[in-house]
Structure formats: C-alpha cells, structure tokens
Amino acid sequence: xxxxxxxxxxxxxxxxxxxxxxxxxxxxxxxxxxxxxxxxxxxxxxxxxxxxxxxxxxxxxxxxxxxxxxxxxxxxxxxxxxxxxxxxxxxxxxxxxxxxxxxxxxxxxxxxxxxxxx
Amino acid sequence: xxxxxxxxxxxxxxxxxxxxxxxxxxxxxxxxxxxxxxxxxxxxxxxxxxxxxxxxxxxxxxxxxxxxxxxxxxxxxxxxxxxxxxxxxxxxxxxxxxxxxxxxxxxxxx
Numbered sequence: 001x002x003x004x005x006x007x008x009x010x011x012x013x014x015x016x017x018x019x020x021x022x023x024x025x026x027x028x029x030x031x032x033x034x035x036x037x038x039x040x041x042x043x044x045x046x047x048x049x050x051x052x053x054x055x056x057x058x059x060x061x062x063x064x065x066x067x068x069x070x071x072x073x074x075x076x077x078x079x080x081x082x083x084x085x086x087x088x089x090x091x092x093x094x095x096x097x098x099x100x101x102x103x104x105x106x107x108x109x110x111x112x113x114x115x116x117x118x
Numbered sequence: 119x120x121x122x123x124x125x126x127x128x129x130x131x132x133x134x135x136x137x138x139x140x141x142x143x144x145x146x147x148x149x150x151x152x153x154x155x156x157x158x159x160x161x162x163x164x165x166x167x168x169x170x171x172x173x174x175x176x177x178x179x180x181x182x183x184x185x186x187x188x189x190x191x192x193x194x195x196x197x198x199x200x201x202x203x204x205x206x207x208x209x210x211x212x213x214x215x216x217x218x219x220x221x222x223x224x225x226x227x228x
Contacts, residue, residue, distance in 0.1 A: 004161075095161075107164075114159065
C-alpha cells in the first residue's frame with residue numbers, strides 16, 4: 001500500500017516553456033501532498049505543501065507564481081514550472097501522507113521527475 | 119526550524135552492523151523522526167519512524183535518546199544492495215515543517 005506515482009519521469013524542455021508534473025496517490029486518498037526539489041548530490045528541500053481544494057503553502061524563497069501547484073482531487077496534485085530556465089533544472093519529488101494509516105506521520109514518496117531545461 | 123546534520127559518508131563491509139547518526143538540536147516537541155533510503159534518480163524509500171526511545175522493524179532499528187536532539191539508524195547486517203544515501207527527516211504534519219538531513223552516503227564493500 002501507500003504507492004505514489006509521478007509523471008513524467010524525465011522531461012527536457014526549452015528555456016521559457018512551461019512544464020507540468022503530475023503526482024498521484026494510487027491506493028489511498030491524500031488530502032495533503034508535498035513537493036520537494038533536489039539538486040545533484042544535495043538533500044531534498046521542501047518547496048510547498050499542497051492541500052486538496054485550497055491554495056498551496058510555499059516555503060520561504062520559493063516563487064509561487066513560478067511554481068504553480070494545483071491539488072484538484074484527493075489523489076492528484078500537479079506542479080507546473082512556468083517559464084522554465086536552466087537554473088530550474090533539478091529532480092522534483094512529490095510525497096503524500098496517508099492519514100488513515102497507523103503511521104500517519106510517514107510521507108510516501110514518488111519516484112521523482114528529472115527536469116532539464118536547455 | 120530544526121537543522122539536521124549527518125556524516126557525509128560511511129564505508130562498511132558486508133555483514134557488519136552500520137549506525138548512522140542524525141543531529142537535530144532544534145527539534146520541536148511534536149516532531150517525528152523518519153529515516154529514508156535513496157538510490158540514484160529515485161524517490162526516497164521509507165525505512166523507519168519514531169518519536170522517542172527505540173523502534174525496531176524487520177529491516178532496521180531507530181534509537182532516540184531522551185532529549186531527542188539526535189537519532190541513530192541501525193542497519194543490522196548490511197549487504198551490497200544497501201549502498202545508498204540515507205536521510206533523516208524531522209517534522210510534524212500539524213505544522214508541515216519538514217527538514218531533511220544532509221544525507222549520509224553509505225558504501226558497502228564486499
């Protein structure tokens with residue numbers, strides 16, 4: 001149980017274009033999902049918390065107009081990187097909690113999306 | 119916010135016990151401590167979670183002292199496939215403030 005998927009697994013785009021990344025909880029309903037970013041050989045950094053049916057909460061230093069988050073259903077959250085630039089190239093990972101599980105503080109992570117902006 | 123630090127890297131031999139420590143001096147009262155394993159180009163995989171004292175599951179043990187300012191992940195008998203980066207994560211769903219540790223690269227040698 002507690003499987004999280006992401007799509008696409010990797011994407012290459014031109015500078016200035018927008019890219020959408022999907023995060024799905026496959027076997028549970030997630031009222032809250034999280035988006036992380038990980039640069040090469042670095043740790044994961046929380047970007048934002050995505051709540052179903054409401055606005056996302058962004059961490060300090062993360063531009064909400066650049067990283068658009070939509071959590072339209074209990075199993076899907078999307079992250080759109082708008083007007084992507086080479087410095088946005090990174091590994092983007094989502095996670096979700098299953099509030100019905102005994103270990104409800106545990107986050108389950110997706111496989112990640114590798115974004116390369118040329 | 120809790121700042122979490124870990125040793126950068128560790129080497130071990132197959133069959134040995136490995137202990138990886140995470141320092142989280144500013145941990146909040148409600149924060150949980152979770153450990154994850156990450157292979158290259160993959161998402162983190164859950165290992166174990168605890169709040170205080172000792173927790174054990176089929177793959178690892180987690181030791182948390184009374185002051186909760188640190189935690190130690192213990193892998194009983196490592197194999198080559200345990201070569202990965204290990205992260206501690208400190209946080210609580212009530213605040214949604216999650217801080218990953220700096221990560222420890224474990225290399226298991228034959």
